[in-house]
Amino acid sequence: MRMIRCLMLLALCLMAFGAAAAQQPVAVVAVGVRSPDLTVLEQKYRVFYLKREVKKIPLLDYDFKAALADELLNALAEDTRMKWRPLSGAEVIDVFAVQKKKAPLPPLEADRVLLVGVEDFGAALVDLAPDSFYLEVKFKLIDRASGKKLWEKKLLVAEALDGKLKDLQAENQKGLKTGINKVLERVTRKMVAALLLARI
Amino acid sequence: MTSRFRTILLFAAGLLMAHAASAQSQGEASLRVKTDTPDVEVWLDGESVGRTPLTLKNLTAGKHRIALLKDGYEDGMQDVEVAPGKSNSVFVVMKPRSVKLPDLPVEFRIVNAGRSSKYVGTLRVSAEAMDYKSDNGAHQFHVPVSSIKSVVRALSPVVGGVGVYYKSPNTKGEVMAIRIEASGHTYNFIAFEDTRKDRFEVANGKTRELYDIVYRLWFATQTTPQKK
Numbered sequence: 001m002r003m004i005r006c007l008m009l010l011a012l013c014l015m016a017f018g019a020a021a022a023q024q025p026v027a028v029v030a031v032g033v034r035s036p037d038l039t040v041l042e043q044k045y046r047v048f049y050l051k052r053e054v055k056k057i058p059l060l061d062y063d064f065k066a067a068l069a070d071e072l073l074n075a076l077a078e079d080t081r082m083k084w085r086p087l088s089g090a091e092v093i094d095v096f097a098v099q100k101k102k103a104p105l106p107p108l109e110a111d112r113v114l115l116v117g118v119e120d121f122g123a124a125l126v127d128l129a130p131d132s133f134y135l136e137v138k139f140k141l142i143d144r145a146s147g148k149k150l151w152e153k154k155l156l157v158a159e160a161l162d163g164k165l166k167d168l169q170a171e172n173q174k175g176l177k178t179g180i181n182k183v184l185e186r187v188t189r190k191m192v193a194a195l196l197l198a199r200i
Numbered sequence: 201m202t203s204r205f206r207t208i209l210l211f212a213a214g215l216l217m218a219h220a221a222s223a224q225s226q227g228e229a230s231l232r233v234k235t236d237t238p239d240v241e242v243w244l245d246g247e248s249v250g251r252t253p254l255t256l257k258n259l260t261a262g263k264h265r266i267a268l269l270k271d272g273y274e275d276g277m278q279d280v281e282v283a284p285g286k287s288n289s290v291f292v293v294m295k296p297r298s299v300k301l302p303d304l305p306v307e308f309r310i311v312n313a314g315r316s317s318k319y320v321g322t323l324r325v326s327a328e329a330m331d332y333k334s335d336n337g338a339h340q341f342h343v344p345v346s347s348i349k350s351v352v353r354a355l356s357p358v359v360g361g362v363g364v365y366y367k368s369p370n371t372k373g374e375v376m377a378i379r380i381e382a383s384g385h386t387y388n389f390i391a392f393e394d395t396r397k398d399r400f401e402v403a404n405g406k407t408r409e410l411y412d413i414v415y416r417l418w419f420a421t422q423t424t425p426q427k428k
Contacts, residue, residue, distance in 0.1 A: 061237040061294070070253050074232065174293040177236045181291045 025111035027082040027141070031069045032095025032117050038064075038176060039122030040165065057122075057169070062177050064121065068184055072116065075192045081200065082112060099140050101147075108144055115140045121180060123161055123168075131161040133179040135187050141200070151198045157186045229282045231256045232289040235268060240276075240294060243267040246356045246374065266290065267355050267374065271415065273297050275408065277374075299412050308410050312339065313377075313388040323389070325413055330380075332389075341387065348418045349381040353411050376404040378411050 037056040044051040069086055076084045087093065095117045097103035105113060119136040134156065141151040159182045161168075168175025232255045233242050240252040245265055249256060252268070261284035268276035274295040282288050305326035312319045312332060321334035333340040355374045380387045391406035 059236075061296070063238070066238065067234070067253075070234075074253075074255060172236070172293055172295055177293050178291060181234070185289065 024081070024083045026109070027084050027112040027114055028087055028091070028108055028110040028144075029069060029072055029076065029084060029114045029116065030087050030091075030093040030095050031065050031072070032093070032115070033065045033068075033121075034096070034117075034119060036064060038180065039120055041122060041124045041126070043124075043126040045127045057173075057176065059173060059177060059180075061172065062180075064180065064184075065118070067181070068116065068118065068188075071184055071188045072114075072191070075188045076114075076195075078192060079196055084114075085110070098142075099138065105142070105144055105147065110144055112150065113142050113144050115142065121183065123165060123176070123179070124158070125161075125165065132158040133161050133183050134158045135180070135183040137187055137191075139191055139195075141195075150200050151195065153191060153194050155187050155190055157183050157190065159183050159186065228257075229259050229261050229284050230287050231259055231264070231280065231282050232287065233266065233268075234289070234291045235270075235276070236291075236293045237270065237273070240268045240270040240273070240292075243269065243355050248354070261285075265374065268292055268294065269353070269355075270294060275404075301413055301416060304413075306413065308391045308406065309393065310389045310391050310410070313390075323391075323410070325410070325417075327417065330414070332387075341385075343380065343382045343385075343387065345417045346421055347382045348414075348421070349383075350379075351381075351411070351415045351418045352379050353377065353407070354379060374404075375400055376407045376411075378407060378414065380414065 035056065037058045040055040040057060042051075042053040042055070044053075073084055073086055076082075091106065091108055093106060093108075093113070093115070094103050095115050098105055098113075099115050099117050115138075117138045117140075119138060121135040122133070123131065124134050125131050136156045137154075139151075139153045139155070140149060142149055159179060161179060163175060168179065233252055235252040238252055242249050242252060242254060242256075243266065244256060259282050261282055264280050264282055266276075266278045266280055268278075274297045276292050276294060278290065278292065280288070280290050305324055308323045308325065310321060310323045310332070312321060312323075312334065319334035319336070319339045321332055321339065324331045328345055330343045330345070331341075354377050356377065375390060377388055377390050390403060391410040392403040393406055
């Protein structure tokens with residue numbers, strides 16, 4: 001009798017688990033970038049002033065936004081609490097405006113939206129500090145229906161930059177793209193690790 | 201009786217969990233393949249496995265050969281060491297290829313793989329057709345460019361030689377072949393310079409050169425609107 005009761009309990013647990021998996025909320029990943037070009041930030045210290053110069057280098061054959069979205073979706077598959085999907089071609093979100101609550105979310109077939117706002121990415125060449133690739137990004141997970149913030153994280157990641165900027169642009173900008181890919185992977189790993197620890 | 205049953209159940213569950221954990225840690229690994237330009241065809245150990253970006257799962261740990269192919273770019277070949285129980289990743293920057301097509305007609309020495317045997321001969325490519333004749337005169341074909349349905353190329357790992365050349369059993373490498381489908385027939389061939397001296401890279405280079413020409417000729421027939 002006790003054994004039958006145990007088996008029934010087990011079956012109930014399995015059914016509950018199945019139902020929970022079926023009701024997995026759908027989350028859309030929306031990536032926005034301030035500029036699709038790579039920023040080169042040069043800072044030179046002079047005796048009485050700081051010389052700051054910002055340049056933009058277009059990355060040929062490389063869509064940073066698409067690469068980040070793909071990397072995130074691939075890594076987010078680890079978080080099974082939600083069913084992750086990219087924005088479809090018809091869905092357009094002004095990520096920065098929604099993040100700052102300056103614009104409402106457009107109608108979406110999803111329960112949650114992960115807003116990924118890339119503030120800047122590029123190479124920092126600064127006197128008195130090692131040269132580095134960097135990526136600054138702000139993540140915000142919101143409930144689509146209520147617009148309520150469920151989770152938020154701001155990350156700034158840097159990776160060592162070896163060599164001269166001119167050399168990094170050789171061979172179809174191989175050095176630049178490889179460096180940016182490294183920071184992109186690091187940001188993704190950090191973000192997913194933080195999200196997995198969050199109670200949502 | 202019940203407590204014994206419970207003990208057996210617990211023991212079985214423990215065994216199952218241990219087995220699952222060991223299977224995960226031992227052999228299986230994944231490899232993520234990314235390229236700067238998307239939609240690059242990925243070949244893993246001589247098999248087409250998809251297009252970038254992609255994640256290859258359930259790979260055996262160890263060395264694997266990756267080939268990345270996309271029209272308009274140099275072929276990317278890489279040996280990748282896949283570590284067990286880890287998420288491995290490879291990022292390749294593709295190099296654009298500027299191809300200057302030769303004046304047509306042009307001739308190539310090729311190995312043509314028939315149903316039962318292979319023939320060495322000469323392929324003449326003109327703007328209108330491809331004409332092939334084997335050296336012994338036993339085999340020939342005429343393929344009008346307008347009848348071509350598809351032009352693809354494939355990479356296969358080869359040990360011990362390709363067709364009539366590379367007889368050394370120590371020869372190891374990947375050979376590129378062109379496959380053309382036209383009017384219900386399929387033609388498979390490899391271009392080369394010298395059957396006795398060529399290395400795989402040379403033959404693959406020639407094959408790539410021939411592929412570029414044939415692909416462009418075929419592509420032009422697909423994009424040019426037909427005159428009535």
